[in-house]
Amino acid sequence: MKYRTIGTDPQRRREVSVLSLGAMLFGTATDEETSFAILDRYVEAGGTFVDTSDNYAFWVNGLQGGESESLLGRWRRSRGIGDEVVIATKLGARPLAPGTSYVDNPEGLxxxxxxxxxxxxxxxxxVEKLDVLYAHIDDMSVPQEETVEAFGALVAEGSVGLLGVSNQWVWRVERARALAAASGLAGYELLQxxxxxxxxxxxRPSELDPDGSPGGADGALLSYVRHHPGLTLVAYSPLLAGGYVRADKPLGSELDHPGTPARLAALREVAQATGATVNQVVLAWLxxxxxxxxxxxGASSVAQLDESLAAVDLELTADQRARLDAAG
Incomplete structure (x- = not known):
């Protein structure tokens, strides 16, 4: 496994594995025994960065969220897991009542x-302290100062380590970070x-973000992270839920443009040259x-996880990376 540092404050920054494991469906669509086996394998391989949310998985069987966090709690206790595994969670998008969603009835910020x-x-x-806490979606109904101060207070009192943000416009992220800095408070350092x-x-909106929220890392966001040392981009759905390799998982309409076939061809060429799978090349490129x-x-089996873990050791040559970057 390889590792990188998240956060900038010497007292709060953490070293985490370069591959994070999503626990979105653990305890619901993925049963407890399988979920524990995947988590055990991840830790055995040196993985130390697990991701969840307080609203996972409200869309399964009319639930309201919290199932993934509860499963992770049971797994931690049964395995004696301490702070060697960093668990990131999110709030703001949990439905306030069963049968509703984050689009029409979110808890907010x-x-x-x-x-x-x-x-x-x-x-x-x-846990007594959340390692990483994200604002899951934006909440325009609440003054941003209130949200920033509330997150900063949790860090100041020691109940949260690092802060992150997901699915917000770049200008909102920058404004929140500026407000935090002006008040001497901790600000967002992870962007998911x-x-x-x-x-x-x-x-057009992504099929992953049908409500039109800015869930994708566009050029503006990538430029923002590139020019702000200390920020880390956590990339969710990097494998398109199987879309790269499964015929029954067609690519969304947001990827229907002339550049896609060229980039897919480059992926396949590099995969053939390295002896890796297309999914592994995608992860290594990231x-x-x-x-x-x-x-x-994500992973619904240990075999799926093992494929992703192998990507950590895949070293792309400069020529292979140039080929991938230039395609499309």
């Missing part, structure tokens, strides 16, 4: 919700967005790029 939801996440995870090798169209990226992968 008020100071009251931030404090209450963070406490509930700590309880479900069985959809990012992969294929380039998305910008003239891990070794100029912008610091931590791919966040």
């Amino acid at each position: 008020s100071a009251k919700v931030i404090r209450q939801s963070a406490a509930e996440s700590r309880e479900r995870l069985g 967005y959809h990012h992969t090798y294929l380039r998305r169209r910008t003239d 891990i070794g790029g100029e912008v610091p990226v931590v791919p966040l992968v």
